[in-house]
Amino acid sequence: MSDKKTLTTTAGAPVPDNQNSLTAGARGPVLLQDYQLLEKLAHQNRERIPERVVHAKGWGAYGVLKITADISKYTKAKVLQLGAETPMLARFSTVAGELGAADAERDVRGFALKFYTEEGNWDLVGNNTPVFFVRDPMKFPDFIHTQKRHPKTNMRSATAAWDFWSLSPESLHQVTILMSDRGLPVSPMNMNGYGSHTYSLWNEKGERYWVKFHFKTAQGHKHYTNAQAEIIVGQNRETYQEALFGGIDAGEFPRWNVQIQVMSEAEAECAPFNPFDLTKVWPHADYPVIDIGVMELNRNAENYFAEIEQAAFSPSNIVPGISFSPDKMLQARIFSYADAHRYRLGTHYEALPVNAPKCPVHHYHKDGSMNFMGQQSGNVDAYYEPNSVNGPVEDKSAMEPPLKIDGNADRYNHRDGNDDFSQPRALFELFDDKQRERLFSNIADAMNGIPKEIAERQCKLFDQIHKNYGEGVRAKLK
Ligand code: NDP
Secondary structure (H helix, E strand, C coil): CCCCCCCECCCCCECCCCCCCCECCCCCCECCCCHHHHHHHHHHHCCCCCCCCCCCCEEEEEEEEEECCCCCCCCCCHHHCCCCEEEEEEEEEECCCCCCCCCCCCCCEEEEEEEEECCEEEEEEEECCCCCCCCCHHHHHHHHHHHCECCCCCCECHHHHHHHHHCCHHHHHHHHHHHCHHHCECCHHHCCEECCCCEEEECCCCCEEEEEEEEEECCCCCECCHHHHHHHHHHCCCHHHHHHHHHHHCCCCCEEEEEEEEEEHHHHHHCCCCCCCCCCCCCCCCCCCEEEEEEEEEECCCCHHHHHHCCCCCCCCCCCCEECCCCHHHHHHHHHHHHHHHHHCCCCHHHCCCCCCCCCCCCCCCCCCCCCCCCCCCCCCCCCCCCCCCCCCCCHHHCCCCCCCCCCCCCCCCCCCCCCCHHHHHHHHHCCHHHHHHHHHHHHHHCCCCCHHHHHHHHHHHHHHCHHHHHHHHHHHC
16 A cells, blocks of 8 residues: 555546546547546646736745834734744845846845734835835836836837936935845845834823934945846856745845834924835934844745745834834835735635734634635624624724824925935935946946936936035946
């Protein structure tokens, strides 16, 4: 007797032959009733789901977040209390490349985290940069179009990218980071992560604080130059997967030191810059970082597709004690991320094992494709609310403090009164001469072949950051 399990159809019936199709004789055609053959071909046709429009190429692993500081004066969130250890999932990614893109490409990296807290899932869907290219979500789809393929040539277009950037000075900060050394990390372990948006924390007393989250690599920053990356990509397109998966498999568990910056509501009102503007950082000197814990990755997924490709992160996932801010980009992402998952994975994407909370889930959403979990109210008669059959009810203790909003409802002119130059200047002034040279070269490389007037329009913006910046790029363009 063999101890091997019996191969079955998806309906559980034993498969008599998985090597030979059912045919009308050795030289005859295949019979339509060979259901095992039909099922194999049909499943193969359905093995791909739509890839993410952005952040398609990714690498992920499980781990734990340990909190080592008492920040209860800022937040009541259980996940952020001293001593809390929360299981989590991280997915890193590039933004523009498709699912088969090479890993070592110059691009912003996604840094998406899902914390399976006892109060529900908290997702922090950030990047390896503290800022972004645009501050108004109205511009986001256009920006992404410039990073993707031209509709006719089906090629990536440097002209489109620089045309958009040179007409959008708010992008200067992020463009400078992207073209600096940090724009091409050696691996996910060798980069920082940032929550990027301003979020809020609120405590037991109902007091709100604005917060920025930072994850500082404990492995140290390591970067490729463009020339090094060309060689690496020529040899191996999967260097991030190899390094992250292989490292964890070998027992090397990467860590990030977790920090926050905090701003009171009163401080926010008189801050010299808009603290909810995604193109700005909060200067450390004014808003010092507070060490709050450590994040470690220590377990690989068993099935890449089920657990990493189907992982669905959304900034809409918050827990009591953590909330949103008036950041306009964050507000748009609260809608668009969950919406992307409903389209890509299906209505009940949060019931998939990798996305499912580890705490009890009770809701009245019903039916829809792939409802494999039944009615989640915990009571078959409770399929509406309010009801008198003891169905789940709201919990007022989860109510965040009211958010004061003033101003007239109007089209927000995101250019007016915004200084797009001082913070990139502060960054440029951090770079030594060699870093500046590489910055200029990386920009000149990326501008290869674009019309001269677009390059010059962009250099005029660099001039406004620092006269050496524009001049440096022009010199490399010659
Ligand atoms: P600080 O000198 O206090 O902070 C500098 C920050 O810049 C550090 O967090 C450091 O990261 C980071 N940094 C250092 N070298 C580079 C580089 N080559 N590319 C990107 N980031 C780098 O100054 P400020 O807080 O006043 O910020 C000055 C500028 O630094 C900002 O305008 C912004 O461009 C950049 N920055 C600021 C951050 C912030 O939250 N304040 C976060 C990241 C960048 P690390 O600690 O890992 O060395």
